[in-house]
Amino acid sequence: MKYIYDLHRIMIQEDLILVYEGEFTQEITKSVLSMTERNMESMGEESSIKRKVFNVMVECLQNICKHAEEAIEDAPNSAIFIVGKRDEEYVITSGNPIRNDKIALLSAKLDQINGLDKEGLKNLYKEIIRNTELSEKGGAGLGFVDMARKSGQKLEYDFHPVTEKTSFFSLQTRVSRMAGMEA
Secondary structure: OHHHHHHHHHHHHOOEEEEEEEOOOHHHHHHHHHHHHHHHHHOOOOHHHHHHHHHHHHHHHHHHHHHHHOOOOOOOOOEEEEEEEOOOEEEEEEEEEEEHHHHHHHHHHHHHHHOOOHHHHHHHHHHHHHHOOOOOOOOOOHHHHHHHHHHOOOOEEEEEEOOOOEEEEEEEEEEEOOOOOOO
């Protein structure tokens, strides 16, 4: 039972306010968003900050659901979603299995987004909207662009090999809690 204490201690040390690991469904996604929203309201967080955090959370959760819908036969259909709160920022982290054949394209999209400034992100967003037929599943990288725009920060990411066919994709976005830091 010591692992419960260890987990609790780590959550306090890392300022984690929400951790969910498992299968993600629309109902679970709604619950995660609702719990975080209530938590932020109880802490008296500013509306503009809540909107940014909520937007980033929605994009992360949609990304998890998108990849969960893709059958990955040799990987568990399990993902993780974490929200942490520090003095100056919220840290939204997600992780999910992804097929290795998608890593190069995903890395290229994320590197392109991270290489742009505020104006470049705005232009890329408009370009994707104009030139891409978006399906319900997305896939054009619009969500990542939106996360970078709303957070005003680079998107941190990593791929950890799991099997010959899959890796675990981790994504972290930071949203400043400082007033007047509109992205």
